[in-house]
Amino acid sequence: MPFDGCCPDCKLPGDDCPLVWGKCSHCFHMHCIVKWLNSQQVQQLCPMCRQDWKFKE
Template identity: 40%
Template sequence: MSTPSNSAGTPMEEDSASVQKQKTSNPTETRPFVLKKWNALATWAWDVECDTCAICRVHLMEECLRCQSEPNSECCVVWGDCNHSFHHCCMTQWIRQNNRCPLCQKDWVVSRTSK
């Protein structure tokens, strides 16, 4: 086994401090990339089978058509005992004509509402 030599032909001595300095002088050699900034993104959805209001056909996470046209209105979601969900404004109008769920035709009984 031969020892490394310099241009003069004399053996080179490498001490552990110089090797450590070489390793830490260029950190990108050991790591393929450095994470400088990270932005987290989270999404959520209602726990329902169908996330669209069957009455107005607008996504439940958005305001219904009536609330979109009226400023400062709060549109919430209402669930029935049948576990179908609708915009509260849409279901209020529906109940005036028919007291049954628009999807399954069971008697409409409110089980919970969102805020």
């Protein structure tokens, strides 16, 4: 599984590097998607499909 590891910002996989899903069904490490969303100037879009990013509840 590609998500068994951790994101580049973390040293060890586990609870400090959780996976999150968007309503578009794409999945990312929490740190990765937050960094991506913070880098967006206007709209916060999914990096895969470019739909508006909303966290799946």
